[in-house]
Amino acid sequence: MTHQLKDGGQVMHVGMLARVEGEGGMHIEYRDGKVVDVKLNIFEPPRFYEGFLRGRKFTEPPDITARICGICPVAYQSASTEAMETICGVTTTPEIQLMRRLLYCGEWIESHALHIFMLHAPDFLGYESALDMAKVMPDVVKMALRIKKAGNDLMTVVGGRAIHPVNVKVGGFYRMPTVAELLTLRPALAQSLEDALAAVELVSTFDFPAMEQEYTYVALRHPEGYPLERGTEVVATSGVRFPVAELAQHIEEFHVEHSNALHARFDGGTYFVGPLARYSLNFDQLSPLAQDSALKAGLGETCRNPFKSIIVRAVELVYALEEALSIIDHWRDGYPPSVPVAPRAGEGIGASEAPRGLIWHRYVIDDEGIISDAQIVPPTSQNQASIEMDLRTAAEQWADLDDHMLTHRCEEAIRNYDPCISCATHFLDLRVKRS
Numbered sequence: 001m002t003h004q005l006k007d008g009g010q011v012m013h014v015g016m017l018a019r020v021e022g023e024g025g026m027h028i029e030y031r032d033g034k035v036v037d038v039k040l041n042i043f044e045p046p047r048f049y050e051g052f053l054r055g056r057k058f059t060e061p062p063d064i065t066a067r068i069c070g071i072c073p074v075a076y077q078s079a080s081t082e083a084m085e086t087i088c089g090v091t092t093t094p095e096i097q098l099m100r101r102l103l104y105c106g107e108w109i110e111s112h113a114l115h116i117f118m119l120h121a122p123d124f125l126g127y128e129s130a131l132d133m134a135k136v137m138p139d140v141v142k143m144a145l146r147i148k149k150a151g152n153d154l155m156t157v158v159g160g161r162a163i164h165p166v167n168v169k170v171g172g173f174y175r176m177p178t179v180a181e182l183l184t185l186r187p188a189l190a191q192s193l194e195d196a197l198a199a200v201e202l203v204s205t206f207d208f209p210a211m212e213q214e215y216t217y218v219a220l221r222h223p224e225g226y227p228l229e230r231g232t233e234v235v236a237t238s239g240v241r242f243p244v245a246e247l248a249q250h251i252e253e254f255h256v257e258h259s260n261a262l263h264a265r266f267d268g269g270t271y272f273v274g275p276l277a278r279y280s281l282n283f284d285q286l287s288p289l290a291q292d293s294a295l296k297a298g299l300g301e302t303c304r305n306p307f308k309s310i311i312v313r314a315v316e317l318v319y320a321l322e323e324a325l326s327i328i329d330h331w332r333d334g335y336p337p338s339v340p341v342a343p344r345a346g347e348g349i350g351a352s353e354a355p356r357g358l359i360w361h362r363y364v365i366d367d368e369g370i371i372s373d374a375q376i377v378p379p380t381s382q383n384q385a386s387i388e389m390d391l392r393t394a395a396e397q398w399a400d401l402d403d404h405m406l407t408h409r410c411e412e413a414i415r416n417y418d419p420c421i422s423c424a425t426h427f428l429d430l431r432v433k434r435s
Contacts, residue, residue, distance in 0.1 A: 027258075028395050028410070035399075038392045040384055040414075042259040050374045058084050058343050058369035059170050065361070065376065066164045069420060071114065074107040074159065075354035076376070077168045078229045079361040082350030084170045086245070087365055088341050095335040096172040097229070098327055103158040103165065104229040104352070105324040109151030109192065110162070111355035112317045115418040116199060117144030120310050123412045124206035140202070143195045147317070150188040154324060157181050172338030182328045189328070193321040197293055200314040204297035209409065211393060212304040215386055217277035218266055220244070220353050226285040226319055227278060227353045234351070234358075235281050240267065244351045247360050253377065261381045270385040273357030274417065275312040276303050290319040306390055306416040313355075313418075343369025354379050356418055380419045387417055 029037040049068055053061060061080035066073035078100060085092065117140065118130040127133040134141040152162040157177050159165025167173050216238050220231025234250070235241045242250065253262040265271070280302035283291065294315045303312055345367045351360035357379030364373040390413045398409050 028391065030395075030399070033399065035392055035395045038388050038395065039258045040388050040391070042261045042384070046260050050376055053363075053371050053374040056371050058087070058363070058365045058371060059341075061361070061363070061371075061374075062168045062170060063164075063166070066168075068376070068378075070163050071111050071420065072107055072354045072356070073164050074104050074155070074168075074229075075352050075359050076361075077165065078104060078352040079350040079359050079376075080363075081168065081170050082230060082352070083348045083361045083363050084350070084365070085341060085348075086350060087346040087348035087363065088170075088344055090171065090339060090341045092172055092339055093336065095176075096338065098331075099158060099173060099176060099335075100229045102324055102327045103155060103168070105320040105327070106151045106154030106158060106162075108228065108316060108320040108355055109154065109324070110148045111151075112313045112320070113144055113147040113151060115355070116203065116310055116313050116317070117141065119418065120415050121203070121206075123408075123415060124203075124208075124310070143198070146188070147192045147195050147199075150185070150192040150321075153188065154185055157185060169338060171341040172336075174337060176333075176335055176337045179331055179333050182331055186325065186328055189321055189325050193318065193325065196314065196317040196321055197289075200293045200297050200311065200318060203310050203314050206310070208305060208307045209394075209398075209412075210305070211307060211390075211397065213272075213306060213386075213390065213393065214304065215272035215277075215389075216266060216269060217280050218271050218273050219277040219281045219358055220351060221282060222285070225323075226282050226287075226316075228320075228323075229352050231351065231353070236266065236271070237277075237281065238267070244360070245349055247349050247351060248362055248375070251360075251377065251382070253375075253381075259384060261384060263384050264377065264382045265385075266382075270389060271382070272386045273379050273382050274309070275316055275355075275357070276306065276309050277357065278353055279303060279312045279315065286315070286319055287322050289322060290315050293318050307412065309416050309418075343367065347373075356380060356420055357383065378420070380417070383417055383419070387414060387419065390414075390416070 027039040027041060053064060062077040065076035065080050068076050122129055122133050125133060130141060155162040155165060160167035216236055218236045220227035221233050221235040222231045233241055233243055234247060250267055252265045256263050283301040297311050299311055343365060347364045349360055349362045351358060359379055360377050362375040363371055365371050391410055394409050394413045398406055
């Protein structure tokens with residue numbers, strides 16, 4: 001909806017933007033043909049999870065923090081368990097780490113499939129929604145549902161259920177899945193791998209707006225593989241690298257008036273976390289098949305176009321499915337599900353790579369394991385400033401577009417991030433004010 005203001009300015013108002021998670025608004029103001037103000041207004045009420053955690057036992061964060069998100073609960077569980085195990089000086093077994101990685105693969109599979117096909121592809125294919133897309137491209141939507149179901153089923157077998165898994169604990173799991181249980185998943189995962197390769201090929205044919213952004217990319221890094229459930233260090237395109245334990249020394253959270261989610265700075269500046277950062281900083285850690293699919297899709301070893309994030313997610317989908325199949329094929333029965341963890345006073349940080357990017361938790365506990373302080377830093381919070389920069393670039397670069405096309409381009413720029421403002425209503429308020 002568009003209307004003129006009394007002072008001659010113009011406002012474009014979109015009452016509801018579908019295909020993002022959460023409640024927020026966007027404000028763009030032009031003066032004399034130039035963009036003078038851009039705000040991503042997140043007005044969804046704070047949910048105070050960090051406050052809920054204070055005074056709770058150190059064993060409770062995996063179950064409490066999983067409720068923050070219905071799409072990426074494992075990311076919260078992984079970061080919280082790693083933080084607590086770090087504080088308590090506990091090292092889990094290689095088998096527990098493998099099973100955590102397998103569970104994380106399930107989350108990447110279901111989340112990436114949801115975003116690629118249901119939330120983002122309609123932008124490039126010219127449909128208002130996945131339902132409209134299904135009328136014309138039913139095979140593509142069926143493929144998406146197959147892949148997502150394979151990820152959900154994997155989370156159910158390993159985590160106890162697909163949404164807010166209940167099998168995760170500090171120290172490992174309550175029980176290990178059996179070889180027989182895991183093998184039931186293999187046919188669907190193998191089919192999904194073929195589907196994912198087809199997905200990379202499909203999304204590579206999309207018409208991508210030309211936009212390159214020189215953000216500081218930040219991601220985890222691990223010598224033994226592409227970062228999912230953990231990393232040994234944090235790396236950045238600025239050349240900075242440091243242990244995960246030092247995250248709080250480099251990332252500063254701060255409040256802005258127009259958002260109920262905290263913004264963040266990395267070494268004093270704006271930065272970017274997510275698939276583009278992971279891919280560009282860890283291309284060498286992808287499997288040969290994933291690397292080959294990326295190069296055939298037209299990507300280089302780095303990617304700076306945020307609109308091409310859909311290709312990178314499809315490549316990560318290939319990797320996660322390969323990784324899941326490999327872990328299942330080498331799994332054996334009889335591994336202990338957990339190691340004992342006794343509380344001790346201290347402070348610790350745990351980090352993992354959520355589908356949307358680096359997530360980290362910091363906790364302080366006393367000798368009895370009671371939490372006295374908690375800090376949770378999700379990827380969308382860290383990316384808010386980058387989203388606003390993309391919106392400014394889009395509004396300036398495509399200012400000659402009509403209101404409808406400019407609105408659509410700005411909506412795309414937001415959905416590039418797959419922002420998880422919340423896990424409830426998909427709503428965004430877009431305002432473009434021209435004068």
